[in-house]
Amino acid sequence: MRDLVRKANTKRAVEVGTSTGYSGIWIALGLKETGGRLVTLEIDKGRHDVAVANFKAVGVDGLIDARLGDALAEIPKVAGPLDFAFIDAAKDQYLKYYELILPKMRKGGAIVAHNVKSHPEPMRDFLTRIRTDPKVRTEIVTPGQQGFSVSWVK
């Protein structure tokens, strides 16, 4: 994640599904090197609060705008252009997140999605789209068993 943030020379990143902040911290470590910032979205207040505390404890809170709310309502409010997006929330909503994020992406940016190997069924429409959408070039990487898609925007 950190390497991809660097590769995309990320100034603006969005994360869909903060949970308690683990991936957000890794994204932020990449952003320290690129001089970028992250907006991360979480619908669950308990997890959002823990993430905010974790970002502070690790010292990356200055790089992260953690927003509480439904990503489907919040993504349209995130300012673009975006260089990096990480999708890791409700698996059956991945296509909706993707459609909201794609128009905000700059060319050369990356849209990364988690669990593409472990949860292919609920996100089948999303997987078909990223494999066939002429606007992106998608590769699947499996550093663990869960699988990530990385869609580079053309």
Ligand SMILES: C[S@@+](CC[C@H](N)C(=O)[O-])C[C@H]1O[C@@H](n2cnc3c(N)ncnc32)[C@H](O)[C@@H]1O
């Ligand atoms: C797998 S966890 C995210 C893990 C996190 N990205 C990490 O790697 O540390 C998925 C999170 O998405 C959140 N979520 C689910 N639907 C959402 C929505 N519509 N908007 C925002 N967050 C949502 C869940 O509450 C949950 O905390």
